[in-house]
Amino acid sequence: MERDDLTLATAALKRWGADKWLIHKILASNSFKSEEKLFRASLLISINSDLEKIFSNSRNRQDFMxxxxxxxxxxxxxxxxxxxxxxxxxxxxxxxxxKFLSML
Incomplete structure (x- = not known):
């Protein structure tokens, strides 16, 4: 499960246009403990899920970020x-x- 979350979060960042350096900075810095990496991944997965609620068009979900x-x-x-x-x-x-936008 933990590895899957990191994979999903990385995939979302890539879809949003983040390069390897930026993905590392946001999600996988060596200074982050594993618990923090997983928490960051959960936030990114949540953002992705909320964008799916806000936009029916996949292009809009991708471009919003x-x-x-x-x-x-x-x-x-x-x-x-x-x-x-x-x-x-x-x-x-x-x-x-x-998240707030997804609740409107």
């Missing part, structure tokens, strides 16, 4: 830009914001 967003939180940045800083807090907040 690279689209600039002008709301107060994103401030003209894309979700992928925000999580590319590699911090857990950015990933958690971005996941929370996308």
């Amino acid at each position: 690279t689209m600039k967003n002008d709301n107060d939180y994103f401030k003209g940045r894309s979700p992928l830009e925000i999580i590319s800083d590699g911090s857990l807090s950015s990933l958690e907040e971005c996941a929370k914001r996308i």
Whole structure:
């Protein structure tokens, strides 16, 4: 299960346009303990699931993470830009914001 989650999260990041370096920074840095890697993977899987709820079109689900967003939180940045800083807090907040959108 744990390996599957990492595989699913990696696949989602690739679909969203992340290269190997960025995937490593967001999901698999050597400084992350295995529990943190799994938590990060669960957040990415959650984002992917929420995007499936928001968009019926697969292209929109894929492109959303690279689209600039002008709301107060994103401030003209894309979700992928925000999580590319590699911090857990950015990933958690971005996941929370996308979860909210899926509930509208």
